[in-house]
Amino acid sequence: xxxxxxxxxxxxxxxxxxxxxxxxxxxxxxxxxxxxxxxxxxxxxxxxxxxxxxxxxxxxxxxxxxxxxxxxxxxxxxxxxxxxxxxxxxxxxxxxxxxxxxxxxxxxxxxxxxxxxxxxxxxxxxxxxxxxxxxxxxxxxxxxxxxxxxxxxxxxxxxxxxxxxxxxxxxxxxxxxxxxxxxxxxxxxxxxxxxxxxxxxxxxxxxxxxxxxxxxxxxxxxxxxxxxxxxxxxxxxxxxxxxxxxxxxxxxxxxxxxxxxxxxxxxxxxxxxxxxxxxxxxxxxxxxxxxxxxxxxxxxxxxxxxxxxxxxxxxxxxxxxxxxxxxxxxxxxxxxxxxxxxxxxxxxxxxxxxxxxxxxxxxxxxxxxxxxx
Ligand SMILES: Nc1ncnc2c1ncn2[C@@H]1O[C@H](COP(=O)(O)OP(=O)(O)OP(=O)(O)O)[C@@H](O)[C@H]1O
Ligand SMILES: [Mg+2]
Numbered sequence: 001x002x003x004x005x006x007x008x009x010x011x012x013x014x015x016x017x018x019x020x021x022x023x024x025x026x027x028x029x030x031x032x033x034x035x036x037x038x039x040x041x042x043x044x045x046x047x048x049x050x051x052x053x054x055x056x057x058x059x060x061x062x063x064x065x066x067x068x069x070x071x072x073x074x075x076x077x078x079x080x081x082x083x084x085x086x087x088x089x090x091x092x093x094x095x096x097x098x099x100x101x102x103x104x105x106x107x108x109x110x111x112x113x114x115x116x117x118x119x120x121x122x123x124x125x126x127x128x129x130x131x132x133x134x135x136x137x138x139x140x141x142x143x144x145x146x147x148x149x150x151x152x153x154x155x156x157x158x159x160x161x162x163x164x165x166x167x168x169x170x171x172x173x174x175x176x177x178x179x180x181x182x183x184x185x186x187x188x189x190x191x192x193x194x195x196x197x198x199x200x201x202x203x204x205x206x207x208x209x210x211x212x213x214x215x216x217x218x219x220x221x222x223x224x225x226x227x228x229x230x231x232x233x234x235x236x237x238x239x240x241x242x243x244x245x246x247x248x249x250x251x252x253x254x255x256x257x258x259x260x261x262x263x264x265x266x267x268x269x270x271x272x273x274x275x276x277x278x279x280x281x282x283x284x285x286x287x288x289x290x291x292x293x294x295x296x297x298x299x300x301x302x303x304x305x306x307x308x309x310x311x312x313x314x315x316x317x318x319x320x321x322x323x324x325x326x327x328x329x330x331x332x333x334x335x336x337x338x339x340x341x342x343x344x345x346x347x348x349x350x351x352x353x354x355x356x357x358x359x360x361x362x363x364x365x366x367x368x369x370x371x372x373x
Pocket of ligand 2: 075
């Protein structure tokens with residue numbers, strides 16, 4: 001499975017692992033030594049994150065150079081649009097949020113966080129900010145365009161992922177959560193709709209609308225019903241554990257094609273989650289069952305990701321056997337699936353939406369509320 005061909009991470013982001021283990025050291029999994037070395041890389045990324053967090057970004061793109069092509073996605077507070085830079089033809093995805101809706105839905109703080117987080121993070125499996133703007137009525141976040149569409153759509157098209165593909169994706173989500181948590185960021189909205197597939201077949205997590213810097217614990221109820229952790233539903237203070245729970249739900253859904261806790265009524269879904277009641281389909285291998293069981297642990301003290309060995313519990317689990325973690329982070333593993341698209345402008349991996357004009361008001365609305373944007 002290991003290949004030296006790079007599938008696309010930038011040189012500046014690539015990870016240089018230490019010298020290969022000697023044969024005496026060969027270990028099936030990820031050794032403490034490898035993790036120690038990788039932690040040095042994470043520390044460097046964290047310092048860079050903190051530097052950007054404290055600075056005002058320097059953007060070189062002019063709003064008037066961005067030509068609007070098509071709607072790619074639509075959500076609770078706005079929509080995401082495909083754009084072309086009129087001078088260099090580069091494509092971007094722009095999230096447009098209407099100030100009034102953001103205020104009505106009490107999401108001002110969340111969208112400010114989304115902006116700051118997007119400006120500061122840089123990791124192979126997360127999107128980041130190219131530039132941002134605001135006008136009289138809207139705020140705009142411009143990101144690189146991820147043309148492969150949502151994991152959600154591919155999962156529905158394929159019904160479920162074969163284990164090697166699910167493993168390939170799961171390993172990137174583990175690394176992305178490890179990075180975000182290392183930077184003290186809790187993500188809080190992991191689900192197939194927020195995971196995009198890039199043209200090289202690797203993932204890009206998008207939608208940092210619920211992401212925040214975590215100091216101690218937090219209590220905010222946010223996320224998506226099927227993916228909510230029990231401690232969040234029970235209004236207990238919570239921390240990074242909620243992301244690992246959602247990862248467990250994702251792991252299950254990628255392999256089964258449907259989520260582990262589901263009902264037509266959210267209250268019934270919550271009851272099942274809190275009780276930790278689910279059944280694995282017979283197609284799950286015993287290693288996969290074992291991993292799911294260790295992640296979907298209602299008792300946080302037993303949940304993979306937040307115990308004393310942290311992420312190593314994943315990196316060394318039997319289900320991930322064969323995953324070359326250092327090669328994955330450098331995008332040097334041949335992806336089991338690469339999304340099809342005909343040309344750079346092809347949006348065949350996205351749903352179709354009715355286009356709506358954006359007409360900013362003639363005066364600046366809510367100026368003081370959005371002063372920090
Ligand atoms: N960088 C991107 N490239 C291509 N498509 C994107 C990109 N970012 C987002 N999208 C598409 O737009 C959709 C909506 O974006 P996003 O998830 O950020 O907003 P949202 O779900 O409306 O936000 P919220 O959850 O805050 O309501 C995504 O699910 C995806 O289909
Ligand atoms: Mg979303």
